Amino acid sequence: MDAKDSKEKIFIFDTTLRDGEQAAGSHLGSLEKLEIAKQLARLKIDVLEVGFPASSPEDFKAVQLISQEIDGPIICALSRAVKEDIDSCSKALAPAKNKRIHTGIGVSPIHMERKLKKSKDEVLRLAIEAVKHAKQYTKDVEFYAEDATRADPKFLCTVLQAVIEAGATVVNIPDTTGYAMPEIYGKLIALIKKQVPNIKKAIISVHCHNDLGLAVANSLAGLRNGARQIECTMNGIGERAGNAALEEIVMAILTQKDYFKASPKIQTKELYRTSHLVSHALGMAVPRNKAIVGSNAFAHSSGIHVDGILKDRLTYEIINPEEIGITQSRVILTARTGRHGLKHRLKELGYPPFSQERLEKVYERFLEIADRKAMIYDEDLVSIMESEIDTFPKTYSLEFLQIISGTDAVPTATVKIKKVENGKETLTLESALGDGPVDAAYKAIDKATGLEIKLTDYNIRALTSGGSAMGEVVVNVSQKGKKVFGHGGSTDVVEASALAYVNGINKLVNKTE
Ligand code: KIV
Numbered sequence: 001m002d003a004k005d006s007k008e009k010i011f012i013f014d015t016t017l018r019d020g021e022q023a024a025g026s027h028l029g030s031l032e033k034l035e036i037a038k039q040l041a042r043l044k045i046d047v048l049e050v051g052f053p054a055s056s057p058e059d060f061k062a063v064q065l066i067s068q069e070i071d072g073p074i075i076c077a078l079s080r081a082v083k084e085d086i087d088s089c090s091k092a093l094a095p096a097k098n099k100r101i102h103t104g105i106g107v108s109p110i111h112m113e114r115k116l117k118k119s120k121d122e123v124l125r126l127a128i129e130a131v132k133h134a135k136q137y138t139k140d141v142e143f144y145a146e147d148a149t150r151a152d153p154k155f156l157c158t159v160l161q162a163v164i165e166a167g168a169t170v171v172n173i174p175d176t177t178g179y180a181m182p183e184i185y186g187k188l189i190a191l192i193k194k195q196v197p198n199i200k201k202a203i204i205s206v207h208c209h210n211d212l213g214l215a216v217a218n219s220l221a222g223l224r225n226g227a228r229q230i231e232c233t234m235n236g237i238g239e240r241a242g243n244a245a246l247e248e249i250v251m252a253i254l255t256q257k258d259y260f261k262a263s264p265k266i267q268t269k270e271l272y273r274t275s276h277l278v279s280h281a282l283g284m285a286v287p288r289n290k291a292i293v294g295s296n297a298f299a300h301s302s303g304i305h306v307d308g309i310l311k312d313r314l315t316y317e318i319i320n321p322e323e324i325g326i327t328q329s330r331v332i333l334t335a336r337t338g339r340h341g342l343k344h345r346l347k348e349l350g351y352p353p354f355s356q357e358r359l360e361k362v363y364e365r366f367l368e369i370a371d372r373k374a375m376i377y378d379e380d381l382v383s384i385m386e387s388e389i390d391t392f393p394k395t396y397s398l399e400f401l402q403i404i405s406g407t408d409a410v411p412t413a414t415v416k417i418k419k420v421e422n423g424k425e426t427l428t429l430e431s432a433l434g435d436g437p438v439d440a441a442y443k444a445i446d447k448a449t450g451l452e453i454k455l456t457d458y459n460i461r462a463l464t465s466g467g468s469a470m471g472e473v474v475v476n477v478s479q480k481g482k483k484v485f486g487h488g489g490s491t492d493v494v495e496a497s498a499l500a501y502v503n504g505i506n507k508l509v510n511k512t513e
């Protein structure tokens with residue numbers, strides 16, 4: 001959906017790579033962040049908040065890399081109201097064509113007294129100084145009044161007036177703890193519009209958390225009352241219960257354009273793919289019943305509903321699934337589909353053109369799966385493509401896996417692991433017993449790699465229905481304080497589990513902290 005008929009410009013600010021990523025339990029590498037940023041740019045996001053450079057060298061690198069590579073959206077980085085943090089944002093954002101520094105401080109009594117241990121006057125001074133400091137580096141400075149919904153509204157308005165005076169071009173009113181009710185949050189935005197004398201010089205932004213399941217409702221209430229920027233994340237990921245879900249915000253506004261008198265300029269056809277990519281990269285599965293992007297979001301099961309849909313889909317559907325990039329025509333590929341056919345279907349699914357070398361790799365994996373599964377659905381292709389975007393070197397790969405298991409057998413796994421290091425290739429064959437086939441496979445991999453890996457979480461799901469469905473496994477693994485996710489997909493769930501484990505190991509051994 002293109003917002004040609006936009007009534008009023010509103011800005012979508014995506015913080016998947018900052019607020020979303022900080023909550024995922026494992027941090028993305030800079031190349032992984034770059035892949036997601038590229039997809040968010042295809043969605044035509046207005047502002048991309050991509051990290052907190054002062055938090056780690058890896059985050060600094062990610063902000064710098066995205067600033068170099070991504071053209072189009074404003075690239076934004078977060079800081080506390082601390083000069084060194086702001087300097088770090090400025091350095092990391094240096095290559096960006098359009099950049100924004102997002103700085104701020106807590107303004108509620110609990111944040112000022114208990115966390116910051118500072119008086120109102122000190123907080124006000126630090127807020128002004130931070131904005132002035134950031135303003136030396138870029139004209140686009142956003143100020144966040146952390147925990148705004150639990151602040152004294154009078155003090156909040158004083159801070160906002162002062163930071164706008166100091167040069168803030170956007171003022172963010174976060175519901176940091178997800179405490180607000182839609183009507184009350186809407187009234188707060190209306191009050192700010194009315195009471196802050198210089199508010200016309202800035203855009204009001206909303207940033208709502210989902211602790212009470214109201215992040216989207218609160219953000220939309222803010223929009224109705226004068227906010228012009230909405231901060232959100234793909235699939236609603238973020239601190240604790242998450243942030244407002246980008247796909248829900250965008251589709252709600254577009255479905256009710258007349259009510260909101262606004263229309264975001266988002267390429268909605270990219271929503272579904274972006275959701276998959278983020279879910280895959282962060283190892284956070286999208287619930288089946290998740291609005292807009294859940295696998296059941298457009299599935300009709302009751303007889304009455306199916307009957308209605310067959311007569312006219314508008315009886316039970318308010319959004320055409322094609323608008324968010326779900327293709328209606330299900331094309332099924334097989335092992336006889338050639339490279340050309342595969343390339344054509346990937347193009348239809350919206351994947352950007354890729355090199356011959358990458359096509360060969362994707363085709364190789366496609367044939368492996370097609371040989372076992374006969375029919376390859378779009379979901380399978382998405383899974384194959386997702387494993388292809390992994391940017392970590394494949395130091396270890398699973399060459400061979402054999403499992404002995406059964407009601408009367410002690411689960412035993414034999415693996416052959418290839419290691420490629422400094423151009424040198426070694427093959428190691430190892431066997432191990434385990435509590436089950438997956439445990440045995442993991443123990444055998446540990447023996448073959450000689451690494452001590454801790455498995456902290458394991459999730460499996462079927463990508464399609466039926467006996468030959470592809471299983472997708474996501475594992476959470478750690479080593480020496482580093483934590484990452486690993487993914488693997490196969491028609492054989494033990495193989496998918498082993499691939500996920502090896503994928504996690506590759507990330508661990510190649511991750512720089
Ligand atoms: O929730 C919050 O208050 C934030 C700020 C740092 C913008 O994420």
Ligand code: ZN
Nearest residue numbers: 019176207239
């Ligand atoms: Zn937040």
